[in-house]
Amino acid sequence: MKNTIAGYHPYLLVMILTVGVGYFIYRGRFEMKEKIANVCGWMLMLSLSISVISAFSDLVPVYWAGIPVWLASCFLLPSLKTTQKRQIFILLGVGLAGLLFGLLNHADFTYIFKAMEANQKVINMLIGVGFLKIFATENIRTQESLPKGKGALLRTLLGTHLFGAVLNMSSVIIVGDRLASQSRVTPLQGILLLRAFCICAFWSPFFAAMGLALLSSPGAQLSTLVLYGIPISIAGIAFSAWEITRQPDVRELHGYPIAIHSLWMPCLLAFIVIGMHEWQPQISVLTLVTLTAIIFTFIWLMTTHGIRGLFRFRQHIESGIAGSAGEVVLFAAAALLAAGVAATLSSLNIQLAPTHFGPMEASITVLILVGLAMTGMHPVTSVVLAGSLLSPSVSDPNLLGMTLLMGWSLGIGLSPFSGVQLSIQSRYEISAISLLKMNWRYAITMLFLCFALLWFYTFHTGGLIL
16 A cells, blocks of 8 residues: 555646646636635645644644645636746746656656645745734834934834844835835835845845755754854845945935834744744744744734734735735745756756865855846745755755855845845836946945855864865
8 A cells, every 4th residue: 555655646646736737827817816815825724734733743744735835826826927927837847847757767756745845834934924914014103204314214224124034025015115105215215125125034034035945955053044144134234224324315315113112023033933943953943933923923913902813813814825825836836846856867867066065166156046036037946946956965054054045135135036126116116227236336245245254154164175
């Protein structure tokens, strides 16, 4: 029976998922309606529940948590923008072709289960963190006047960064919309929002970048990545602050009224996740982030709203989760791509990784990741590919993890095609050229600092080979 399950069950699941994806691609003209959003929300919550159960016990195989993700992706795919669909179709096509080719050439069946997992831990982390939007939106003071001047902008930079470290992209929209309500957002304010957000990817355990970096560099430690990520983040914030204060119109621009007392939430949650991981290192960081965000939101809702908090919690499941449709489908497609590439390389016995992965190779990888981002490739795709190709030759997974985080942060901050840049460009009518012109000094400085940190880390840990 065991051989039968291992030999045929995966093939049947792949065929079902392939037919399902193909059917909904064919029906791609319909728009996502309320019922579809509700169903997908509960499907993804089911995936989250199965993932948490599998993290604490052996009752359920971890790949079963990916099945609701794939089903939800079939429903969510037709509602995505054309540009998103195009990229996802490419990932699905290449991944499926690679997986089938590998299996036909006697690759291991475990690659099927890797594809079935659909990066569900990262997706569930995004879902969990999404609940924190409830806290953020209900604590906005829309009637409060906006402060002006250098100090206001610097407080906005730091505050948006700390909120963004937990709330992800939501922080950019919340702060940006508040600034836009006062007057048109200027390129300087736009670059402030961009930097505050993208620098979070260097260190935040609540960022998808950290989740994917930990998955793509098995054995990497959260504490080490955060420890080395914070200094480079401080450098990025400091350089951005220096650039902002040198602009001639800085005294006339509005900032966002972020109160110091409101920053307790992101700091508290970050300390909880890091502390719990040090106490129980066998539990995945992504699972800890997911549970921390959901439990915090639930307790806060019940404390402040009583029984009505349950309604608000359910409302987010049925409508708010579907707002992450693009990320959900993209991460699932990236899982299929990674499995397909790995299966093909394994079946052909091809080794593309360098014989040694040191600071020089890490620095070159950062440059390649940034270059791929500049062409429009999503960091999810490039990071997954880099991890699958490089991990066989990596002796220090922390070095690879730091490299992936640097490539992600600099890529989304510099590329005019990144999701955050496209949102700022379209939502606040800021041209890509304006952001690009304001970014060149930052690009050169941060690349140099990232290279220096990679060499320092390797030298400090005794891994430098001369």
